[in-house]
Amino acid sequence: DAGVIQSPRHEVTEMGQEVTLRCKPISGHDYLFWYRQTMMRGLELLIYFNNNVPIDDSGMPEDRFSAKMPNASFSTLKIQPSEPRDSAVYFCASSFSALAGGETQYFGPGTRLLVL
């Protein structure tokens, strides 16, 4: 298995531009998570989906952030308009709700976003 796939790996944009981050979870996994990691705030959960349905978006910082999961193999995180304080590494993770396995989350390589 290729693991969780994210694109782009790096993104540099200017303030005010729209940014779209993409994620392909591990095949067969039914949970998908979006995290943001910064030095100041550590690793924060933004939103997660179960079977393509958003379950908890309480970590989404504000209305500029939105996430979708149109099917089991694809999710997007969009920031519009972007601001310099959005600069961070954004991780996507997926897991399978097999109780015996402990539901380990597997992380993608991350997208390093820099907003100028």
Place this chain on the structure above:
Amino acid sequence: ELKVEQNPLFLSMQEGKNYTIYCNYSTTSDRLYWYRQDPGKSLESLFVLLSNGAVKQEGRLMASLDTKARLSTLHITAAVHDLSATYFCAVNTGTASKLTFGTGTRLQVTL
């Protein structure tokens, strides 16, 4: 609100030495995870601890869980340079797979 605290935040140790990283959490949880992150890389799962008294070992790392004390430890035996990384613990909040991560412990193993 669940709080997960790790200490120390930074640990510099010599090769061959032993040390322990601590993870405390504030509310009841039945699952605890340890992850490793190398600089500029993603998070890699190390251990899943599913019950009180659970102990798991992989190489020079051993993790344990005491749910009554709300404490997990990650013990490093005879450290080697390759173990240099940031280690995170994460606790399940009881809502499906949602995890709350600790602040991380940056481990630096020196020759």
